[in-house]
Amino acid sequence: MPRNQQILLKSRPxxxxxxxxxxxxxxxxxxxxxxxxxxxxxxxxLDPYMRGRMDEGKSYAAPQPLGAPMIGGTVGEVAxxxxxxxxxxxxxxxxxxxxxxxxxxxxxxxALRKVDTSHIPLSAYLGxxxxxxxxxxxxxxxxxxxxxxxxxxxxxxxxxVGSAVGQPAKARGCRVVGIxxxxxxxxxxxxxxxxxxxxxxxxxxxARSLSRAxxxxxxxxxxxxxxxxxxxxxxxVLSRMNAFGRIALCGMIAGYDGQPVPITEPRHLLTNRLKxxxxxxxxxxxxxxxxxxxxxxxxxxxxxxxxxSVAEGLAAAPEAFLGLLKGRNFxxxxxxxx
Amino acid sequence: MPRNQQILLKSRPxxxxxxxxxxxxxxxxxxxxxxxxxxxxxxxxLDPYMRGRMDEGKSYAAPQPLGAPMIGGTVGEVAxxxxxxxxxxxxxxxxxxxxxxxxxxxxxxxALRKVDTSHIPLSAYLGxxxxxxxxxxxxxxxxxxxxxxxxxxxxxxxxxVGSAVGQPAKARGCRVVGIxxxxxxxxxxxxxxxxxxxxxxxxxxxARSLSRAxxxxxxxxxxxxxxxxxxxxxxxVLSRMNAFGRIALCGMIAGYDGQPVPITEPRHLLTNRLKxxxxxxxxxxxxxxxxxxxxxxxxxxxxxxxxxSVAEGLAAAPEAFLGLLKGRNFxxxxxxxx
Numbered sequence: 001m002p003r004n005q006q007i008l009l010k011s012r013p014x015x016x017x018x019x020x021x022x023x024x025x026x027x028x029x030x031x032x033x034x035x036x037x038x039x040x041x042x043x044x045x046l047d048p049y050m051r052g053r054m055d056e057g058k059s060y061a062a063p064q065p066l067g068a069p070m071i072g073g074t075v076g077e078v079a080x081x082x083x084x085x086x087x088x089x090x091x092x093x094x095x096x097x098x099x100x101x102x103x104x105x106x107x108x109x110x111a112l113r114k115v116d117t118s119h120i121p122l123s124a125y126l127g128x129x130x131x132x133x134x135x136x137x138x139x140x141x142x143x144x145x146x147x148x149x150x151x152x153x154x155x156x157x158x159x160x161v162g163s164a165v166g167q168p169a170k171a172r173g174c175r176v177v178g179i180x181x182x183x184x185x186x187x188x189x190x191x192x193x194x195x196x197x198x199x200x201x202x203x204x205x206x207a208r209s210l211s212r213a214x215x216x217x218x219x220x221x222x223x224x225x226x227x228x229x230x231x232x233x234x235x236x237v238l239s240r241m242n243a244f245g246r247i248a249l250c251g252m253i254a255g256y257d258g259q260p261v262p263i264t265e266p267r268h269l270l271t272n273r274l275k276x277x278x279x280x281x282x283x284x285x286x287x288x289x290x291x292x293x294x295x296x297x298x299x300x301x302x303x304x305x306x307x308x309s310v311a312e313g314l315a316a317a318p319e320a321f322l323g324l325l326k327g328r329n330f331x332x333x334x335x336x337x338x
Numbered sequence: 339m340p341r342n343q344q345i346l347l348k349s350r351p352x353x354x355x356x357x358x359x360x361x362x363x364x365x366x367x368x369x370x371x372x373x374x375x376x377x378x379x380x381x382x383x384l385d386p387y388m389r390g391r392m393d394e395g396k397s398y399a400a401p402q403p404l405g406a407p408m409i410g411g412t413v414g415e416v417a418x419x420x421x422x423x424x425x426x427x428x429x430x431x432x433x434x435x436x437x438x439x440x441x442x443x444x445x446x447x448x449a450l451r452k453v454d455t456s457h458i459p460l461s462a463y464l465g466x467x468x469x470x471x472x473x474x475x476x477x478x479x480x481x482x483x484x485x486x487x488x489x490x491x492x493x494x495x496x497x498x499v500g501s502a503v504g505q506p507a508k509a510r511g512c513r514v515v516g517i518x519x520x521x522x523x524x525x526x527x528x529x530x531x532x533x534x535x536x537x538x539x540x541x542x543x544x545a546r547s548l549s550r551a552x553x554x555x556x557x558x559x560x561x562x563x564x565x566x567x568x569x570x571x572x573x574x575v576l577s578r579m580n581a582f583g584r585i586a587l588c589g590m591i592a593g594y595d596g597q598p599v600p601i602t603e604p605r606h607l608l609t610n611r612l613k614x615x616x617x618x619x620x621x622x623x624x625x626x627x628x629x630x631x632x633x634x635x636x637x638x639x640x641x642x643x644x645x646x647s648v649a650e651g652l653a654a655a656p657e658a659f660l661g662l663l664k665g666r667n668f669x670x671x672x673x674x675x676x
Contacts, residue, residue: 052609230604230605230608234604249607249608250608251608252604252605252608260602260603260604260605261604262600262601262602262603262604263600263601263604264598264600265598265600266568266572266590266598266599266600266601267568267590267598269587269614269616270568270587270588270589270590270616271390271616272616273615273616273617273618273621274615274616275613275614275615275616276607276613276614276615277611277612277613277614278607278608278609278610278611278612278613279611280611283611
């Protein structure tokens with residue numbers, strides 16, 4: 001069996017996460033038991049939710065155990081199989097974690113899924129046709145419920161989730177406004193992804209200033225908002241929501257490290273009769289087939305574009321992850337292992 | 339025609355509303371035109387939403403015009419009629435405003451409704467079997483969607499809305515926890531309204547302290563929350579919501595005057611996948627018949643109890659209203675005019 005390398009959670013962060021919270025380890029790959037397969041990972045997915053799991057505190061998932069490999073989505077190929085449904089060479093997606101290899105029992109529901117790479121690149125199954133894409137689809141379709149002619153906004157618009165919110169919203173006949181950090185990302189969102197407008201939040205010192213910029217980009221107000229960020233951006237958008245607006249609350253990067261960022265004027269929620277709903281896509285497995293069907297079709301036909309930030313080699317994962325938390329990535333953050 | 343008296347909005351408040359924002363006026367009652375009726379008001383309803391209408395700013399309703407009688411719900415009897423459907427002496431509920439008489443065209447939908455006072459007191463049509471009751475019913479049934487065995491909490495629990503949230507929730511097999519201001523109100527909520535517990539928020543200096551008290555009263559956490567108050571109380575309850583909890587946002591008294599009160603830890607909305615929804619019951623007229631049917635049955639059979647604070651005479655309305663905004667009333671605030 002091949003030698004495996006892993007990134008372990010060494011310690012829990014107090015405040016900002018840092019490189020010293022992680023540790024690279026080298027271990028033997030255990031021999032396969034009946035029914036198991038050995039997967040060689042090609043790409044590891046890095047996602048904001050992982051930061052929450054590093055904490056001990058109450059989050060929506062059990063904390064990541066100390067001393068164990070970091071949890072995470074992976075795509076790869078079957079290297080060895082003692083399971084009749086899987087053959088060496090099969091392209092698969094699973095939750096292999098931050099390591100080169102994983103041993104999987106594919107008979108556990110949701111543990112491993114074969115994917116078709118004839119029209120869709122393998123890495124897309126970690127992005128637009130994977131968890132981030134379904135996250136986008138669920139929040140957009142099931143919570144924001146956009147109708148033609150309405151205005152939909154999304155923060156972190158150039159990212160894996162944001163790009164998969166805006167393009168399907170555009171396809172549904174909405175005006176789509178992105179919010180992103182930096183002129184380069186905003187140009188990409190408008191010129192390549194086809195959003196109607198994109199606001200760079202970085203020059204804005206406060207929510208009031210950002211709110212004015214949103215008013216220009218969304219002169220008829222915002223009906224559906226997909227929130228990936230929280231903090232100042234959420235406060236600014238809240239002031240521009242139309243009556244009966246819907247907000248899908250997917251991420252609050254701004255609050256993961258350090259102090260929580262308050263919602264400064266909750267009165268908007270009442271006066272505009274808004275619905276705000278937090279969700280985690282893994283709890284809505286019933287939506288995955290429909291979502292993956294639409295997303296896969298859009299990607300295969302080139303109507304859902306996305307960008308990837310690729311770090312090279314397992315050892316680069318912690319730094320790439322910390323960069324993701326600071327918004328330094330551009331599109332879906334991956335680690336290439338093969 | 340009888341001489342009418344009115345309370346006019348004289349000026350808009352800057353900060354706290356005060357007595358000098360109102361003015362008593364004496365005017366002639368106009369002669370009836372064909373189709374109209376003259377209603378003599380027996381009771382005037384005072385409600386927190388009226389504070390929002392006093393402002394010029396964006397609220398969910400058009401602002402109350404300066405120099406016009408304050409808007410408000412009224413019950414009374416038909417004094418004169420030039421409409422075939424209404425006879426002198428008919429008991430009616432409408433939106434007559436802060437005055438002794440109103441001239442109404444009952445053919446305008448929603449303008450005037452005959453009510454049956456054989457088993458339900460006339461004043462109840464301004465409370466448990468009126469707008470506050472339907473408000474409670476809608477938020478509880480349509481947003482909080484309580485299931486037997488769950489825990490439901492409500493703020494301003496002894497009030498017109500709060501009491502009509504808790505008792506139907508109890509009837510649905512829930513554990514019901516009230517939050518109210520003062521030991522006397524809390525004793526009433528538990529002993530007379532039959533809630534399982536009631537927390538006096540007044541001794542608590544901050545949300546953290548109140549949150550600990552809520553944990554004791556709701557050891558299994560809170561699944562449905564009906565919010566009448568906002569501010570510190572909302573922050574404390576948010577920290578005790580269970581996963582997939584539902585929050586009906588009905589009122590934010592704390593924020594009406596002066597500065598908005600932030601939601602300090604919006605992260606709970608995400609980590610616990612909460613749904614928070616603001617609503618105004620007048621926009622859900624389709625729910626009124628079902629709600630009034632249930633509420634009327636409960637009141638007539640004595641299973642929905644309520645208390646009234648009654649101010650005597652039209653001139654007392656402004657001071658009673660300001661007291662309501664400060665939480666000085668106990669139960670539904672009315673002004674008795676006859």
